[in-house]
Amino acid sequence: MKKTTVSKLLQKYLPYVIVIVGFAVCQSMVSAGTMPRTTKSLLIPVCVYIVMAVSLNLTVGISGELSLGHAGFMSIGAFTGIVIAAYVREVFGCSESLQLLISIAAGGVMAGLFGFLIGIPVLRLQGDYLAIVTLAFGEIIRNILNCIYISVDGSALRFSFNQPNLPGKLLFRGPTGATGVTRIATFTAGFILVLFTLFVVLNLVHSRSGRAIMAVRDNKIAAEACGLDVTKYRMMAFVTSAALAGMGGALFGQNYSTLTPANFSFNASILILVYVVLGGIGNITGSIIAATILYVLPEELRAFADYRMLVYAVVLIGVMLLTNNRTIKNFLNSLREKIRGNEEKKGGALHE
């Protein structure tokens, strides 16, 4: 009986354990000075991509809707974060960690707000249409960002559309994006953001609402017949996912001195989707591992970088073909049943 509880507990907290152990190892390597510079520069992006993958998994895996515009929310968060951090610095002059905290919160709120606004039309659709409309919104966001200019003038933020001549200090200039960003992102902040994301997503999944979201995913009509407010639960997952993506984006934005809207193209959305699919759709631990390995590997193996996207494409198709192959599925199921059967024999009456 103890064994089952321990394994169950471990299963539940596995994502946290992996992240904490990973952080401890990396942090001790950094402080011991054994980590190469190139690897060190990957730490923050890895945290961001874990956040992106876990949050996209909430939409794709838990809520069952293919979103192809996740990078759009990331870009909203990134540029909101950069602008707010610069504004807070100029006007209030508070400490860097407070700037970072405020900018991440602002990025999350802004992306969540856009997630809600976009979700109203998007969630009336289903399947392929929903996917293509999220793609469309991702592109529209990028198109509009290309026309926006923001400056801070005294204690006022000024916005303009297609008018680069703003008074004050320009923070964001259309297609050139944000330049000269103060790089205040830290690895610790990334680690805390990953933990926060896991906390939000896992608690949502294991809550009453999470079960409702999955019920809507599995059978919308049956869920509706059971009295579930389908739109509410789909919206809950969509907005949470968008807000988390915005927070990840805000951290991401302040890790680089230059960032343009073109950084968040359709390709960026696909990259995150690859992490989710490869880690296992609906599997949070899988997303963490896939995002880490797939982000670090190509960066470390530069020679392999030319083939990276080609390999990703082949892997994406391969995983889909294999997981949907009936023979393999049956084999895995029978294997699983065998293992379970053996366990039952060994443990006797372990059922609680």
Added chain:
Amino acid sequence: MTMFLSNLISGISLGSVYAIIALGYTMVYGIAKMLNFAHGDIIMVGAYICFTCLYSLGLSPAVGVLASVMVCTLLGILIERLAYKPLRQATSLAVLITAIGMSYFLQNLAQMIWGANPKSFQTVIPAGNLSIMGGELKISYVSMVTIAASVVVMVALSLFVGRTKMGRAMRCVSEDKGAAQLMGVNVNLTISVTFAIGSALAAIAGVLMCSAYPTLKPTTGAMPGIKAFTAAVFGGIGSIPGAMLGGILLGVIEILGRAYVSSELGDAFVFAVLILVLLIKPTGLLGKKIHEKV
């Protein structure tokens, strides 16, 4: 006024290309009930094949076009057999992800073969303009040939789908796959033929598009592909006249939007149209209403 007419004609010309691509989308969607995301990249492959025939092999434009049509037809059939056929029973999410993977595969393969640098595609159609209204309005030969080619394609396709045995089989399969099979229709063959026709049309569209907008790179096909899908949805997905109408309207909206509202927001307009159509009339202009079965 002449400015407007000239914009209108370039809009119709661009729209004709969208319409030809949209036909491939709509036919595949109607029959295989899947969104072939890689369709746009077949356009790119077609244009590259034509480019290679003309510049590296020094062949005549006619041979180049023919070669690109043939290669794309084979490619379409191959993609369907290898990637989509094993997934006929799978969820639409799995099929869509596979199609996106295929699209990425084609783009990156093209990048490895032809390089990432944009190639300048010299038109297969003689350059020049036709001046009418006392030289005030100029219509390029490229636009004229594009519009004429799309009319020919649409008429030929309508006759094929409406009058031939294979066309009837296609309509049957799109209505009810199981029943069609029971009636002795070879469903696999029909789906293959659909992919073949769609891909051949994509090759033609690729050559026409690169004649009008002569830069060719591995991502050339992605955006027109998505816009053509928008056109297919606009016209009502699954409907062949709908794809034609949707394509032409979308091309006109895009060019007029760029000319009169904002040149940076051209793509945003197209996508705004898609979103509006899906919200107001989800079945598109000429689409049929589909009831959800419990």
